Amino acid sequence: MKRVLALLVGGLCLVAVILLMVFTVGMRAKSPIVLNTIRKLNRTYFNPRERDAGEPGAYASLIRHTGRITGALYETPVVAAATEDGFVIALPYGPQADWVKNVLAKGSATIVNEGLTHRVSEPEVVAIETADPYFSAKDQRAHRIFGTRECFRT
Numbered sequence: 001m002k003r004v005l006a007l008l009v010g011g012l013c014l015v016a017v018i019l020l021m022v023f024t025v026g027m028r029a030k031s032p033i034v035l036n037t038i039r040k041l042n043r044t045y046f047n048p049r050e051r052d053a054g055e056p057g058a059y060a061s062l063i064r065h066t067g068r069i070t071g072a073l074y075e076t077p078v079v080a081a082a083t084e085d086g087f088v089i090a091l092p093y094g095p096q097a098d099w100v101k102n103v104l105a106k107g108s109a110t111i112v113n114e115g116l117t118h119r120v121s122e123p124e125v126v127a128i129e130t131a132d133p134y135f136s137a138k139d140q141r142a143h144r145i146f147g148t149r150e151c152f153r154t
Helices: 002-029 032-049 098-106 137-145
Strands: 061-066 073-078 080-082 087-090 108-113 116-121 124-127 150-153
Touching: 002 032, 061 087, 061 098, 073 098, 080 108, 098 108
Parallel strands: none
Antiparallel strands: 061 073, 061 108, 080 087, 087 150, 108 116, 124 150
8 A cells, every 4th residue: 555655656746847847848948838838827727816916015016908909908917026217027928928919019008016006108028137137036046947038128
């Protein structure tokens, strides 16, 4: 019985390591399969739980934007870091994320950060190196691990 349990636990650990490797390599390579899977998981399981996004002390801020095709209003949790004249947001999925396309098409959005609402305009996608100093050391490590190359600056 102990042997079966040990094999089961070992197998589960092996599967977890393999999934972590696929996730990391897929994020670094910007694999559409991995990016789309993670995006769907975030929308389904994680984003709905980020109800405190934008509130004081929350890890995530909230970006409010208008759909470029539907015209619908959307709220997307993001990790925004304040700068002297706006915000920077790392783009681990790259600039092809829907919210990025929406904000670029409209030319403006609203960011709720630490309980305060900020209207932002003139958005652009820039190299992550220009924004990394505004992020915590932990976030900077994540950018390097997952191969984040761009950020969104307003």
